[in-house]
Amino acid sequence: MPHLVELRNCRRDYDNGRIVALDDVSFTVARGDFIAITGPSGSGKSTLLDILCGLEEPSAGEVLYDGRPVRGRTAWARLRAARIGFVFQSFHLIPALTVAENIEIAMLWQGLPARGRASRVTELLDRLGLGDRRAQHPMQLSGGERQRVAVARALANRPELIVADEPTGSLDSRSGADIINLLEDLRRTAAITIVLVTHDRSIAERCARRVELVDGRIAFDSAREPVPEAHP
Numbered sequence: 001m002p003h004l005v006e007l008r009n010c011r012r013d014y015d016n017g018r019i020v021a022l023d024d025v026s027f028t029v030a031r032g033d034f035i036a037i038t039g040p041s042g043s044g045k046s047t048l049l050d051i052l053c054g055l056e057e058p059s060a061g062e063v064l065y066d067g068r069p070v071r072g073r074t075a076w077a078r079l080r081a082a083r084i085g086f087v088f089q090s091f092h093l094i095p096a097l098t099v100a101e102n103i104e105i106a107m108l109w110q111g112l113p114a115r116g117r118a119s120r121v122t123e124l125l126d127r128l129g130l131g132d133r134r135a136q137h138p139m140q141l142s143g144g145e146r147q148r149v150a151v152a153r154a155l156a157n158r159p160e161l162i163v164a165d166e167p168t169g170s171l172d173s174r175s176g177a178d179i180i181n182l183l184e185d186l187r188r189t190a191a192i193t194i195v196l197v198t199h200d201r202s203i204a205e206r207c208a209r210r211v212e213l214v215d216g217r218i219a220f221d222s223a224r225e226p227v228p229e230a231h232p
């Protein structure tokens, strides 16, 4: 089976090449991976994440999704809508909508009838322990609860991949750890692949695979660590 995502020699530069955000990076995401991308500010973490889901296109190199090269905004937009969920540092919930509506809105373009959407919302709220919050508005929730609503929204269309840029960056360490546990649980029970960016070492250590960027290059990848020689 092909890798879920593969970057081949991806470069991303700005300002006519004066700024190199990502420098000839080759990188694969396997199905079932739970990857933390770490690195100093400006090292290219967000750029790498955006390129692997097509929010940015590489200046050179190519991205394969499920074994096929993907090019162009339309192809990526279609692929994201069907197969990828997003979680952001600042939640991106709509303040005027209730918790249930914030989740349902993600399903409006899927052609699911209203009753199907409603039952999916209930299922997600129950699963994420938000059943008693459905009629509330984001302002009435704690940061950790808001991020759980955002995870529910990301799951609405049954994605195979969740990408998250600093999903715990606005949370205290306890709520941050809860979100990571929740993502790990989804990886295990719903076979969802997860790639997140974090600058928090304790968050990264909870992830099965850690990739560190320095100056737009991969300086470390725990999946590439040399395997110690077996002793007879």
Ligand SMILES: Nc1ncnc2c1ncn2[C@@H]1O[C@H](COP(=O)(O)OP(=O)(O)O)[C@@H](O)[C@H]1O
Binding pocket: 014, 015, 019, 020, 021, 039, 040, 041, 042, 043, 044, 045, 046, 047, 048
């Ligand atoms: N749209 C842009 N225009 C110019 N420079 C950019 C743009 N986006 C990112 N960069 C630069 O690329 C580098 C990597 O950025 P980014 O991927 O956001 O880093 P990180 O997420 O690790 O903080 C930084 O030097 C940043 O200033």
Ligand SMILES: [Mg+2]
Binding pocket: 045, 046, 047
């Ligand atoms: Mg960033």
